[in-house]
Amino acid sequence: MRFERRDHRPLALVIATPLIAVAVALGLAGGLIALAGAPVLEAFGKIVTGAFGSRLALTETLTRAIPLTLTGLAAAVAFRARLWNIGAEGQLYLGAITVAGVSAHLLGGLPAVVQIPLLLICGAAAGMVLLLIPLWLRLRFQVDEVVTTLLLNFVAILFVSMLIDGFLKDPMAFGWPQSVPVTSEAMLPKLVARSRLHWGLVLALVLAVAVHLVQSRTRFGLQSRAAGLNPAGAVFAGVPLGRTLVLVAMISGGLAGLAGAVEVMGVMSYVTTELSSGYGYSGIVVAMLANLHPLGVVLAALFTAAMFVGADAMGRSMNVPSYIADVTVALSLLSMLVAIFFTQYRIRR
Template sequence: MRFERRADVSLTALVIAPFAAILVALVLCAGLIAAAGVSPLAAYGEMLKGALGSRLSITETLTRAVPLMLTGLAAAVAFRARVWNIGGEGQFYIGALVTAGLGHSLFAGLPAPLAISLLMAVSIIAGALLLMAPLLLRLRFGVDEVVVTLLLNFIVLLLVGLMVEGPLKDPMAFGWPQSVPVDASLRLPKLVPRSRLHIGLLVAVAAAALVWLIQARTVFGAETRAAGLAPKAAAFAGVRLSRTLMAVAFLSGGLAALAGSVEVLGPTGYVTTTMSPGFGYAGIVVAMLAALHPAGVVAAAVFVATVFVGADAMSRATGVPSFIADVIMSVSLLAMLTALLFTTYRIRR
């Protein structure tokens, strides 16, 4: 028995794979819910009701989906070119930290649209540099970027802790470890009144459209696909791999940092060491469920947000621990990887 790569991967199979993976994950996790003494159908019903059952729950789900879209895009862009960016969490936090630090006083006197644009741009550059450094180590010395980007997550989180307990500590927080807030004039406008949903949702959707346009309609997009599929062949065809991969790192790290910037300018207004429930890591799940397609990232981010927001409501209603959301995400990732294996390869005797 051996695996043989399929000459032509069916588009239908690629579209069905994410839905099949999610269905398998829900069926498998239904056993855990049943073991807790709760009907799986009732639990999933409460999950949907908690995430999509009212105006408030829908806006909360979409608010949670915004950073997931951007970190999912960051992972998808990198993975397509075989740049293994596991540092989305650190890039998210560095973008948030830069935004909070500069948005409190330096850019506060500028017109709001200009100041918000500059804050996002600076955060993108900070996140890009955070990923370009490990990739440069890989290109120059063969250092594994998986290890470096993963360790940088912890280093950046320690830096955030240092800053919110030191130079950026909010004196009005009564000892709570949080940064000074960004100026009120720089907060993103609301999309829906009396909710937390902000125009960052439009920013994330626009970013997904831009990434799709770059990947599908530009020479750079073709070079990134070639670098991911067959780097030696791409280099033989004239693709400058180092330059292409550094550009990919800039785009990927910038998108993850933009997620942190949008989160500060949108729902939170300041930085803490606990502001992210794992957006950087969840972005990897989002990217894989989307099969690395930008349009799929938007849909996958909404699904993941639905699970996490709905799990809290399900826990309150049924007593099933909300950690079931993490289990669903983990099983969905494994099921998706299995589905992609069998859509890309066939078994030969």
């Protein structure tokens, strides 16, 4: 028995891959639920109801899907060009703290129509800078960006912690470590009244479509895909590899920084070190579940958000650990990696 690379990947197999991965992950998670002493079908029903069964549940799921979509796009753009951005979590935090500081100290007097776009640009720019540093180390000294982007997550979060305990500390927080809030003009309008769902959802969907069009219809998209498939061949064909990777890093880091900006301006209004519940790392899972396709990222983010929100509801009603959601998402990633392998290789006798 041996593995043989496929000359062509059937479209049906590519489409079925994430569905099979999710089904396998749910099956394995069902076994864990059964071990916890709960009826499996009822538990899955509670997850679906908790994520989509009411107006509040649906809006919370969509709200949770917004940063997951943006960090998933950040990972998908970078990974397709073989730029291993594991630092979306730090880029998210840096984008968030930049928005809080700029809104409170520089743009506080401006109207919303001016302040909101400027703050989104500032948040995206902060994420870009944090990813361009590891890319420069890779291009200049051949330093592995997996290590540098991962370690910069901790540096960024500690930097944010220093700011919210010092220069950007909210004097009205009664000693609680949080940043000064953004002004009311900087908050994104709500999509649904009496909910947390905001216009960041529209922004995330527009960016997903835009990234898809850039990757599939532009010269830069072709160059970035070529850089990911075969860097040496891309250089031989005339692709400016360094410049292409810089543009990829700017888009990827900008999307991750934008996720932090949107989370502050749409939900929290201030920054704490608990702003993100692992959105940067979960974005990697979302990108892999989507097979690095920008439009698939939207569906993968919705599935991941539904698991998190629905599992919380299931845990409260059935006394089952809500960590089942984390396990299911992790199993989905592992199943997807195996499924991707078999879309690229077949077994020959």
